[in-house]
Amino acid sequence: MKLSTIREILDATVLSGEEHLDREVLAACGSDFMSDVLAYVKDQALLLTGLVNPQVVRTAEMLDMKCIVFVRGKTPDESILKLAQARDIVVMRSPRRMYDACGLLYLNGLRGD
Amino acid sequence: MEPIKLTYHVEGGDLIGAGEASSKMKMALKKLDLPQETIRRAAICMYEGEINMVIHADGGRAEVEIAMDHITIRMIDSGPGIPDVDQAMEEGFSTAGEIARDLGFGAGMGLPNMKRYSDEMKIDTTLGVGTTVTMRFNL
Numbered sequence: 092m093k094l095s096t097i098r099e100i101l102d103a104t105v106l107s108g109e110e111h112l113d114r115e116v117l118a119a120c121g122s123d124f125m126s127d128v129l130a131y132v133k134d135q136a137l138l139l140t141g142l143v144n145p146q147v148v149r150t151a152e153m154l155d156m157k158c159i160v161f162v163r164g165k166t167p168d169e170s171i172l173k174l175a176q177a178r179d180i181v182v183m184r185s186p187r188r189m190y191d192a193c194g195l196l197y198l199n200g201l202r203g204d
Numbered sequence: 205m206e207p208i209k210l211t212y213h214v215e216g217g218d219l220i221g222a223g224e225a226s227s228k229m230k231m232a233l234k235k236l237d238l239p240q241e242t243i244r245r246a247a248i249c250m251y252e253g254e255i256n257m258v259i260h261a262d263g264g265r266a267e268v269e270i271a272m273d274h275i276t277i278r279m280i281d282s283g284p285g286i287p288d289v290d291q292a293m294e295e296g297f298s299t300a301g302e303i304a305r306d307l308g309f310g311a312g313m314g315l316p317n318m319k320r321y322s323d324e325m326k327i328d329t330t331l332g333v334g335t336t337v338t339m340r341f342n343l
């Protein structure tokens with residue numbers, strides 16, 4: 092699924108990496124526990140999370156993820172966005188809650204693995 | 205080829221900067237044209253080790269060696285040591301406080317993750333002296 096489609100489905104605002112919305116992700120993962128993300132992720136290139144801090148970007152970086160969606164309208168600060176930009180990771184913000192955001196993507200065919 | 209040796213400093217208590225060393229190490233490995241899967245495993249392991257150093261041991265250093273057939277990552281700290289290594293290795297066991305949990309860590313998955321993603325892992329620890337976690341990745 093293209094990042095531009097994900098933006099539409101989640102009614103999301105792109106906070107950084109607007110130029111990369113044609114990128115494809117094949118699977119996604121949603122969690123507020125970074126160690127869980129690190130434990131179970133294989134090739135999920137999209138991370139949905141309600142946690143807002145630099146370690147979210149670090150975790151995505153270690154796993155070669157392409158995009159982070161902050162759910163529940165949470166807004167990362169400038170330092171977090173800079174970190175993501177430097178690593179070429181797209182950042183979006185969605186007003187949807189975690190359960191709904193994951194459900195909507197799943198419904199539209201984006202699976203967990 | 206001579207093994208390549210890299211050393212990274214990890215600042216204690218720096219919850220914002222934690223991960224910087226692992227990030228640099230990952231970039232260095234990428235330049236060496238190693239298998240992506242191995243780079244990812246090494247990065248995850250070092251990152252969990254780095255987080256542990258920051259939240260449990262007031263920082264330390266990472267020594268990375270890249271040789272023909274393996275990568276070794278040694279996470280060395282002068283922290284409090286681990287009283288019961290078998291217990292620390294259990295999934296879900298954690299002595300981490302609120303601050304670590306706010307970061308998304310402290311779920312007691314770090315050491316098990318490091319074990320799972322490395323080809324070999326060894327913990328040397330002495331109470332009051334420090335801990336060294338050595339991980340090997342075959343190439």
Ligand SMILES: Nc1ncnc2c1ncn2[C@@H]1O[C@H](COP(=O)(O)OP(=O)(O)O)[C@@H](O)[C@H]1O
Binds near residue numbers: 281292311316
């Ligand atoms: N470098 C270290 N120095 C001292 N204690 C450590 C260190 N690394 C891990 N530990 C101990 O082992 C426990 C389990 O570690 P880990 O599996 O990474 O889980 P977590 O970091 O989420 O608590 C920690 O809670 C801590 O008590």
Ligand SMILES: [Mg+2]
Binds near residue numbers: 252256309312313315
């Ligand atoms: Mg840990």
